[in-house]
Amino acid sequence: MARKTENTGFVCINCGADVPPIASGTIRNHCPGCLCSLHVDMDIGDRLCDCRGLMRPRAIEYHSQKGWQIFHRCVACGFERKNMTADDDNLDEILKIMRNSAF
Ligand SMILES: [Zn+2]
Ligand SMILES: [Zn+2]
Numbered sequence: 001m002a003r004k005t006e007n008t009g010f011v012c013i014n015c016g017a018d019v020p021p022i023a024s025g026t027i028r029n030h031c032p033g034c035l036c037s038l039h040v041d042m043d044i045g046d047r048l049c050d051c052r053g054l055m056r057p058r059a060i061e062y063h064s065q066k067g068w069q070i071f072h073r074c075v076a077c078g079f080e081r082k083n084m085t086a087d088d089d090n091l092d093e094i095l096k097i098m099r100n101s102a103f
Contacts, residue, residue: 012036014054022086030057030070032088035097039074044081051077060085060094061102068094071101 012031012082019093029044030037037055042048053076061069061082061083069082070089 010038013038014056022088029083029085030072030086031091032086033090033093035089035093036069036079037070037072037083039076039079041081044083046064053077053079055079055081056098057093060098070094070097 009018009028011018012034013033013051014036016032017031017033019028019033023093029041037057039051039053039055040047040049042099051074053074055072055074057070058073059071061071063069063082066084070084070085071080071082073080
């Protein structure tokens with residue numbers, strides 16, 4: 001029952017996009033337009049963190065089992081986390097991060 005609340009839409013605080021819940025059943029944890037996320041989870045999907053800082057995409061990494069992952073960093077507290085990319089993520093933005101990343 002609790003897992004149902006994980007997959008909800010939200011309004012992106014970075015670009016203002018109205019982000020709908022993801023269609024494929026995985027957890028929507030970042031904006032598909034600007035790829036920014038919000039620091040609201042202690043563990044993925046639990047929404048127990050009250051930091052609420054903007055998590056900016058810092059780098060893109062490839063994981064052999066999980067596929068492409070976005071490396072997010074919270075601008076408020078410096079917390080870092082990897083998130084899986086979604087099917088409708090903005091490819092231009094992903095390529096831009098790849099070019100700019102230090103990896
Ligand atoms: Zn956004
Ligand atoms: Zn934070």
